[in-house]
Amino acid sequence: MEIRTVGVVGAGQMGSGIAQVAAQAGYGVVLVDVSESVLERALSTIRRSLGKFLEKGRITQEDHEATLGRIRTSLRLEDLAEADLIVEAIVEDEGAKRALWERLGALAKGEAILASNTSSIPITALARYSGAPERFIGMHFFNPVPLMPLVEVIRGALTAEATRDRVVEAARRMGKTPLEVQDYPGFVSNRLLMPMINEAIEALREGVATKEAIDGVMRLGMNHPMGPLELADFIGLDTCLAIMEVLHRGFGDDKYRPSPLLRRMVQAGLLGRKTGRGFYTYDEKGNKVG
Ligand SMILES: CC(=O)CC(=O)SCCNC(=O)CCNC(=O)[C@H](O)C(C)(C)COP(=O)(O)OP(=O)(O)OC[C@H]1O[C@@H](n2cnc3c(N)ncnc32)[C@H](O)[C@@H]1OP(=O)(O)O
Numbered sequence: 001m002e003i004r005t006v007g008v009v010g011a012g013q014m015g016s017g018i019a020q021v022a023a024q025a026g027y028g029v030v031l032v033d034v035s036e037s038v039l040e041r042a043l044s045t046i047r048r049s050l051g052k053f054l055e056k057g058r059i060t061q062e063d064h065e066a067t068l069g070r071i072r073t074s075l076r077l078e079d080l081a082e083a084d085l086i087v088e089a090i091v092e093d094e095g096a097k098r099a100l101w102e103r104l105g106a107l108a109k110g111e112a113i114l115a116s117n118t119s120s121i122p123i124t125a126l127a128r129y130s131g132a133p134e135r136f137i138g139m140h141f142f143n144p145v146p147l148m149p150l151v152e153v154i155r156g157a158l159t160a161e162a163t164r165d166r167v168v169e170a171a172r173r174m175g176k177t178p179l180e181v182q183d184y185p186g187f188v189s190n191r192l193l194m195p196m197i198n199e200a201i202e203a204l205r206e207g208v209a210t211k212e213a214i215d216g217v218m219r220l221g222m223n224h225p226m227g228p229l230e231l232a233d234f235i236g237l238d239t240c241l242a243i244m245e246v247l248h249r250g251f252g253d254d255k256y257r258p259s260p261l262l263r264r265m266v267q268a269g270l271l272g273r274k275t276g277r278g279f280y281t282y283d284e285k286g287n288k289v290g
Protein backbone atom coordinates (compact mmCIF):
# COMPACT_ATOMS: atom_id res chain seq x y z
CA MET A 1 0.00 0.00 0.00
CA GLU A 2 1.34 3.40 -1.00
CA ILE A 3 1.55 6.11 1.65
CA ARG A 4 -0.63 9.07 0.63
CA THR A 5 -1.74 10.63 3.90
CA VAL A 6 0.48 11.30 6.90
CA GLY A 7 -1.09 12.04 10.28
CA VAL A 8 1.01 13.99 12.79
CA VAL A 9 -0.02 14.17 16.45
CA GLY A 10 1.40 16.98 18.58
CA ALA A 11 1.91 20.32 16.81
CA GLY A 12 4.84 21.62 18.89
CA GLN A 13 8.33 22.32 17.57
CA MET A 14 8.78 18.84 16.14
CA GLY A 15 5.24 18.07 14.98
CA SER A 16 5.04 21.30 12.98
CA GLY A 17 8.38 20.53 11.29
CA ILE A 18 7.36 16.94 10.50
CA ALA A 19 4.04 18.15 9.04
CA GLN A 20 5.97 20.64 6.91
CA VAL A 21 8.48 18.17 5.42
CA ALA A 22 5.73 15.59 4.82
CA ALA A 23 3.65 18.18 2.94
CA GLN A 24 6.73 19.36 1.01
CA ALA A 25 7.21 15.73 -0.06
CA GLY A 26 3.70 15.75 -1.55
CA TYR A 27 1.87 13.81 1.16
CA GLY A 28 -1.54 14.96 2.37
CA VAL A 29 -1.08 15.89 6.04
CA VAL A 30 -3.50 15.93 8.98
CA LEU A 31 -1.91 17.71 11.95
CA VAL A 32 -3.64 17.07 15.28
CA ASP A 33 -3.15 18.74 18.66
CA VAL A 34 -5.21 19.26 21.81
CA SER A 35 -5.03 23.05 21.52
CA GLU A 36 -6.28 25.34 18.76
CA SER A 37 -3.69 28.01 19.60
CA VAL A 38 -0.86 25.47 19.26
CA LEU A 39 -2.22 24.50 15.82
CA GLU A 40 -2.32 28.16 14.76
CA ARG A 41 1.23 28.70 15.99
CA ALA A 42 2.35 25.57 14.09
CA LEU A 43 0.87 26.88 10.84
CA SER A 44 2.59 30.23 11.26
CA THR A 45 5.92 28.48 12.00
CA ILE A 46 5.48 26.43 8.82
CA ARG A 47 4.63 29.58 6.80
CA ARG A 48 7.74 31.30 8.15
CA SER A 49 10.00 28.37 7.34
CA LEU A 50 8.59 27.98 3.80
CA GLY A 51 8.99 31.75 3.41
CA LYS A 52 12.72 31.40 4.12
CA PHE A 53 13.03 28.63 1.51
CA LEU A 54 11.11 30.81 -0.97
CA GLU A 55 13.39 33.81 -0.32
CA LYS A 56 16.41 31.61 -1.07
CA GLY A 57 14.87 30.22 -4.25
CA ARG A 58 14.84 26.69 -2.84
CA ILE A 59 11.10 26.46 -3.55
CA THR A 60 8.75 28.36 -5.86
CA GLN A 61 5.68 30.41 -4.91
CA GLU A 62 3.64 27.53 -6.35
CA ASP A 63 5.40 24.96 -4.08
CA HIS A 64 4.82 27.27 -1.14
CA GLU A 65 1.07 27.44 -1.73
CA ALA A 66 0.71 23.78 -2.69
CA THR A 67 2.57 22.70 0.49
CA LEU A 68 0.32 24.79 2.73
CA GLY A 69 -2.71 23.51 0.83
CA ARG A 70 -1.78 19.93 1.69
CA ILE A 71 -1.89 20.54 5.47
CA ARG A 72 -5.17 20.20 7.35
CA THR A 73 -5.32 20.79 11.12
CA SER A 74 -7.68 19.14 13.58
CA LEU A 75 -8.42 18.76 17.28
CA ARG A 76 -9.92 15.29 16.74
CA LEU A 77 -7.78 12.16 16.84
CA GLU A 78 -10.54 10.39 14.88
CA ASP A 79 -9.47 12.42 11.83
CA LEU A 80 -6.44 10.11 11.62
CA ALA A 81 -8.56 7.03 10.90
CA GLU A 82 -7.65 7.15 7.19
CA ALA A 83 -3.95 8.05 7.58
CA ASP A 84 -1.44 5.61 6.02
CA LEU A 85 1.40 6.73 8.30
CA ILE A 86 0.90 8.32 11.73
CA VAL A 87 3.85 10.08 13.38
CA GLU A 88 3.38 10.93 17.06
CA ALA A 89 5.29 13.93 18.42
CA ILE A 90 3.62 14.74 21.74
CA VAL A 91 5.41 15.51 25.01
CA GLU A 92 8.30 13.15 26.02
CA ASP A 93 6.34 11.33 28.72
CA GLU A 94 5.71 7.59 28.62
CA GLY A 95 2.34 7.87 30.41
CA ALA A 96 1.04 10.48 27.95
CA LYS A 97 2.34 8.50 24.97
CA ARG A 98 0.84 5.29 26.33
CA ALA A 99 -2.62 6.84 26.71
CA LEU A 100 -2.39 8.29 23.20
CA TRP A 101 -1.16 5.08 21.54
CA GLU A 102 -3.85 2.98 23.22
CA ARG A 103 -6.44 5.22 21.51
CA LEU A 104 -4.57 5.66 18.24
CA GLY A 105 -3.84 1.95 17.84
CA ALA A 106 -7.58 1.26 18.09
CA LEU A 107 -8.70 3.91 15.62
CA ALA A 108 -5.97 3.72 12.95
CA LYS A 109 -6.75 1.62 9.92
CA GLY A 110 -5.47 -1.96 9.85
CA GLU A 111 -2.56 -1.40 7.46
CA ALA A 112 -1.37 2.00 8.79
CA ILE A 113 2.26 2.45 9.85
CA LEU A 114 2.47 3.75 13.43
CA ALA A 115 5.57 5.79 14.26
CA SER A 116 6.81 7.71 17.28
CA ASN A 117 9.23 10.64 17.14
CA THR A 118 10.24 9.90 20.75
CA SER A 119 13.77 10.96 21.69
CA SER A 120 14.41 8.08 24.03
CA ILE A 121 11.37 6.12 25.25
CA PRO A 122 11.63 2.39 24.33
CA ILE A 123 9.92 1.76 20.99
CA THR A 124 9.19 -1.81 22.07
CA ALA A 125 7.05 -0.55 24.98
CA LEU A 126 5.20 2.07 22.90
CA ALA A 127 4.62 -0.61 20.24
CA ARG A 128 2.91 -2.82 22.80
CA TYR A 129 0.59 0.01 23.91
CA SER A 130 -0.50 0.50 20.29
CA GLY A 131 -1.67 -3.13 20.05
CA ALA A 132 0.04 -3.44 16.62
CA PRO A 133 3.75 -3.95 17.39
CA GLU A 134 4.63 -5.27 13.93
CA ARG A 135 3.45 -2.01 12.35
CA PHE A 136 5.07 0.22 14.99
CA ILE A 137 8.46 1.94 14.63
CA GLY A 138 10.61 4.85 15.85
CA MET A 139 10.93 7.65 13.29
CA HIS A 140 13.16 10.16 15.05
CA PHE A 141 13.54 13.53 13.33
CA PHE A 142 15.96 16.28 14.40
CA ASN A 143 15.33 19.89 15.31
CA PRO A 144 14.88 22.06 13.21
CA VAL A 145 13.19 19.39 11.09
CA PRO A 146 13.14 21.37 7.80
CA LEU A 147 16.96 21.71 7.93
CA MET A 148 18.35 18.61 9.63
CA PRO A 149 19.01 15.71 7.24
CA LEU A 150 18.81 12.78 9.68
CA VAL A 151 15.96 10.44 10.59
CA GLU A 152 16.98 7.81 13.15
CA VAL A 153 14.91 4.69 12.42
CA ILE A 154 14.36 2.39 15.40
CA ARG A 155 12.74 -1.03 15.13
CA GLY A 156 11.12 -2.41 18.25
CA ALA A 157 11.51 -6.08 19.18
CA LEU A 158 8.48 -7.04 17.09
CA THR A 159 8.59 -4.46 14.27
CA ALA A 160 8.23 -6.09 10.84
CA GLU A 161 10.91 -5.55 8.22
CA ALA A 162 8.22 -4.34 5.83
CA THR A 163 7.38 -1.55 8.30
CA ARG A 164 11.03 -0.50 8.41
CA ASP A 165 11.24 -0.54 4.60
CA ARG A 166 8.20 1.71 4.23
CA VAL A 167 9.43 4.20 6.81
CA VAL A 168 12.88 4.32 5.22
CA GLU A 169 11.22 5.07 1.89
CA ALA A 170 8.98 7.77 3.41
CA ALA A 171 11.96 9.41 5.16
CA ARG A 172 13.87 9.49 1.85
CA ARG A 173 10.90 11.00 0.06
CA MET A 174 10.92 13.74 2.74
CA GLY A 175 14.50 14.48 1.71
CA LYS A 176 16.04 12.87 4.80
CA THR A 177 18.78 10.29 5.30
CA PRO A 178 17.47 7.40 7.40
CA LEU A 179 19.94 5.56 9.66
CA GLU A 180 18.79 2.42 11.46
CA VAL A 181 19.72 1.87 15.10
CA GLN A 182 18.66 -0.63 17.74
CA ASP A 183 16.10 0.00 20.47
CA TYR A 184 18.32 0.81 23.47
CA PRO A 185 17.87 3.78 25.82
CA GLY A 186 18.41 7.08 23.99
CA PHE A 187 19.09 5.11 20.77
CA VAL A 188 22.40 6.49 19.39
CA SER A 189 21.68 10.21 19.07
CA ASN A 190 20.63 11.00 22.61
CA ARG A 191 22.90 8.45 24.26
CA LEU A 192 25.76 10.56 22.93
CA LEU A 193 24.28 14.06 22.85
CA MET A 194 22.40 14.28 26.13
CA PRO A 195 25.24 13.27 28.52
CA MET A 196 27.31 16.04 26.90
CA ILE A 197 24.55 18.58 27.51
CA ASN A 198 24.04 17.30 31.07
CA GLU A 199 27.79 17.61 31.75
CA ALA A 200 27.78 21.18 30.43
CA ILE A 201 24.99 21.98 32.92
CA GLU A 202 27.02 20.37 35.71
CA ALA A 203 30.06 22.46 34.69
CA LEU A 204 27.88 25.58 34.92
CA ARG A 205 26.52 24.50 38.32
CA GLU A 206 30.04 23.94 39.64
CA GLY A 207 31.11 27.37 38.41
CA VAL A 208 33.77 25.98 36.08
CA ALA A 209 32.96 28.77 33.59
CA THR A 210 30.18 31.14 32.56
CA LYS A 211 27.44 29.86 30.26
CA GLU A 212 28.89 31.97 27.43
CA ALA A 213 32.35 30.45 27.95
CA ILE A 214 31.02 26.88 28.13
CA ASP A 215 29.09 27.38 24.88
CA GLY A 216 32.02 29.23 23.31
CA VAL A 217 34.41 26.36 24.03
CA MET A 218 32.23 23.93 22.09
CA ARG A 219 31.40 26.35 19.27
CA LEU A 220 34.90 27.67 18.70
CA GLY A 221 36.93 24.67 19.82
CA MET A 222 34.80 21.85 18.44
CA ASN A 223 33.01 23.66 15.61
CA HIS A 224 29.56 22.82 17.01
CA PRO A 225 26.96 25.16 15.46
CA MET A 226 25.51 25.80 18.93
CA GLY A 227 27.03 25.43 22.38
CA PRO A 228 25.47 22.72 24.61
CA LEU A 229 23.53 25.16 26.85
CA GLU A 230 22.13 27.02 23.84
CA LEU A 231 21.25 23.66 22.32
CA ALA A 232 19.52 22.54 25.53
CA ASP A 233 17.40 25.71 25.39
CA PHE A 234 16.67 24.97 21.73
CA ILE A 235 15.58 21.36 22.40
CA GLY A 236 13.58 22.24 25.55
CA LEU A 237 14.85 21.61 29.08
CA ASP A 238 11.80 19.45 29.90
CA THR A 239 12.69 17.18 26.98
CA CYS A 240 16.38 17.10 28.02
CA LEU A 241 15.41 16.09 31.57
CA ALA A 242 12.97 13.44 30.33
CA ILE A 243 15.70 11.93 28.13
CA MET A 244 18.25 11.90 30.98
CA GLU A 245 15.67 10.15 33.19
CA VAL A 246 15.17 7.46 30.53
CA LEU A 247 18.95 6.95 30.22
CA HIS A 248 19.40 6.86 34.00
CA ARG A 249 16.56 4.39 34.52
CA GLY A 250 17.27 2.37 31.38
CA PHE A 251 20.95 1.72 32.12
CA GLY A 252 20.70 1.88 35.92
CA ASP A 253 24.02 3.74 35.87
CA ASP A 254 24.68 6.95 37.80
CA LYS A 255 26.83 8.30 35.02
CA TYR A 256 23.47 9.34 33.50
CA ARG A 257 22.21 11.11 36.65
CA PRO A 258 20.32 14.25 35.56
CA SER A 259 21.96 17.45 36.77
CA PRO A 260 20.13 18.90 39.80
CA LEU A 261 20.34 22.30 38.09
CA LEU A 262 18.51 20.92 35.05
CA ARG A 263 15.84 19.50 37.35
CA ARG A 264 15.50 22.79 39.22
CA MET A 265 15.10 24.81 36.03
CA VAL A 266 12.36 22.48 34.77
CA GLN A 267 10.62 22.74 38.17
CA ALA A 268 10.71 26.54 37.76
CA GLY A 269 9.16 26.31 34.28
CA LEU A 270 12.32 27.67 32.64
CA LEU A 271 12.12 25.36 29.64
CA GLY A 272 14.30 27.28 27.19
CA ARG A 273 13.41 28.96 23.93
CA LYS A 274 9.82 27.68 23.86
CA THR A 275 8.95 29.46 27.14
CA GLY A 276 11.20 32.49 26.51
CA ARG A 277 13.67 31.64 29.28
CA GLY A 278 16.16 28.88 30.00
CA PHE A 279 19.91 29.38 30.28
CA TYR A 280 19.37 32.43 28.04
CA THR A 281 16.35 34.64 27.38
CA TYR A 282 14.45 34.90 24.07
CA ASP A 283 11.98 37.27 22.45
CA GLU A 284 8.61 36.05 21.14
CA LYS A 285 10.20 35.16 17.78
CA GLY A 286 12.71 32.89 19.53
CA ASN A 287 15.71 35.21 19.03
CA LYS A 288 18.24 35.22 21.84
CA VAL A 289 18.15 38.54 23.71
CA GLY A 290 20.24 37.85 26.79
C1 LIG B 1 16.55 16.03 21.25
C2 LIG B 1 16.44 15.06 20.15
O1 LIG B 1 15.79 14.02 20.31
C3 LIG B 1 17.13 15.21 18.85
C4 LIG B 1 17.51 16.57 18.40
O2 LIG B 1 16.84 17.16 17.56
S1 LIG B 1 18.88 17.23 19.08
C5 LIG B 1 19.07 18.78 18.28
C6 LIG B 1 19.69 18.63 16.92
N1 LIG B 1 19.87 19.92 16.34
C7 LIG B 1 21.03 20.59 16.43
O3 LIG B 1 22.02 20.09 16.95
C8 LIG B 1 21.01 21.97 15.85
C9 LIG B 1 22.33 22.67 15.99
N2 LIG B 1 22.23 23.98 15.39
C10 LIG B 1 22.33 24.19 14.05
O4 LIG B 1 22.54 23.27 13.27
C11 LIG B 1 22.20 25.60 13.60
O5 LIG B 1 22.45 26.46 14.69
C12 LIG B 1 20.79 25.92 13.01
C13 LIG B 1 20.65 25.15 11.67
C14 LIG B 1 19.66 25.56 13.92
C15 LIG B 1 20.67 27.41 12.75
O6 LIG B 1 21.75 27.86 12.02
P1 LIG B 1 22.56 29.17 12.43
O7 LIG B 1 23.52 29.43 11.35
O8 LIG B 1 23.05 28.97 13.81
O9 LIG B 1 21.47 30.28 12.55
P2 LIG B 1 20.58 31.02 11.49
O10 LIG B 1 21.41 32.04 10.80
O11 LIG B 1 19.38 31.44 12.26
O12 LIG B 1 20.11 29.91 10.46
C16 LIG B 1 20.85 29.46 9.34
C17 LIG B 1 19.99 29.53 8.11
O13 LIG B 1 18.91 28.59 8.22
C18 LIG B 1 17.67 29.27 8.06
N3 LIG B 1 16.70 28.62 8.92
C19 LIG B 1 16.76 28.51 10.27
N4 LIG B 1 15.71 27.82 10.73
C20 LIG B 1 14.96 27.50 9.64
C21 LIG B 1 13.76 26.77 9.46
N5 LIG B 1 13.09 26.23 10.48
N6 LIG B 1 13.27 26.64 8.19
C22 LIG B 1 13.91 27.16 7.14
N7 LIG B 1 15.07 27.84 7.24
C23 LIG B 1 15.58 28.00 8.48
C24 LIG B 1 17.94 30.70 8.44
O14 LIG B 1 17.06 31.58 7.79
C25 LIG B 1 19.37 30.91 7.99
O15 LIG B 1 19.41 31.25 6.63
P3 LIG B 1 20.58 32.23 6.09
O16 LIG B 1 21.87 31.47 6.31
O17 LIG B 1 20.23 32.42 4.67
O18 LIG B 1 20.43 33.47 6.93
Ligand SMILES: NC(=O)C1=CN([C@@H]2O[C@H](COP(=O)(O)OP(=O)(O)OC[C@H]3O[C@@H](n4cnc5c(N)ncnc54)[C@H](OP(=O)(O)O)[C@@H]3O)[C@@H](O)[C@H]2O)C=CC1
Nearest residue numbers: 010011012013014033034035089090091092118119143235
Ligand atom coordinates in the same frame (compact mmCIF):
# COMPACT_ATOMS: atom_id res chain seq x y z
N1 LIG C 1 12.76 19.27 20.90
C1 LIG C 1 13.58 18.53 20.19
O1 LIG C 1 14.69 18.98 19.84
C2 LIG C 1 13.21 17.13 19.81
C3 LIG C 1 12.13 16.50 20.38
N2 LIG C 1 11.82 15.22 19.99
C4 LIG C 1 10.67 14.54 20.56
O2 LIG C 1 9.50 15.00 19.91
C5 LIG C 1 8.39 15.00 20.82
C6 LIG C 1 7.80 16.39 20.89
O3 LIG C 1 8.81 17.31 21.30
P1 LIG C 1 8.65 18.88 21.04
O4 LIG C 1 7.97 19.11 19.74
O5 LIG C 1 9.99 19.47 21.28
O6 LIG C 1 7.67 19.28 22.23
P2 LIG C 1 6.67 20.50 22.36
O7 LIG C 1 6.45 20.72 23.82
O8 LIG C 1 7.12 21.64 21.49
O9 LIG C 1 5.33 19.95 21.69
C7 LIG C 1 4.55 18.89 22.16
C8 LIG C 1 3.13 19.14 21.65
O10 LIG C 1 2.32 18.00 21.89
C9 LIG C 1 1.07 18.46 22.40
N3 LIG C 1 0.43 17.41 23.15
C10 LIG C 1 0.69 17.00 24.40
N4 LIG C 1 -0.12 15.94 24.71
C11 LIG C 1 -0.89 15.71 23.61
C12 LIG C 1 -1.91 14.76 23.30
N5 LIG C 1 -2.30 13.84 24.18
N6 LIG C 1 -2.46 14.80 22.07
C13 LIG C 1 -2.09 15.72 21.15
N7 LIG C 1 -1.13 16.64 21.40
C14 LIG C 1 -0.54 16.62 22.60
C15 LIG C 1 1.44 19.64 23.24
O11 LIG C 1 0.30 20.45 23.48
P3 LIG C 1 0.26 21.36 24.84
O12 LIG C 1 1.41 22.32 24.72
O13 LIG C 1 -1.07 22.01 24.75
O14 LIG C 1 0.41 20.39 25.96
C16 LIG C 1 2.47 20.33 22.35
O15 LIG C 1 1.86 21.13 21.38
C17 LIG C 1 8.94 14.46 22.16
O16 LIG C 1 8.74 13.07 22.19
C18 LIG C 1 10.43 14.81 22.05
O17 LIG C 1 11.23 13.99 22.84
C19 LIG C 1 12.52 14.55 19.03
C20 LIG C 1 13.57 15.16 18.40
C21 LIG C 1 14.03 16.49 18.77
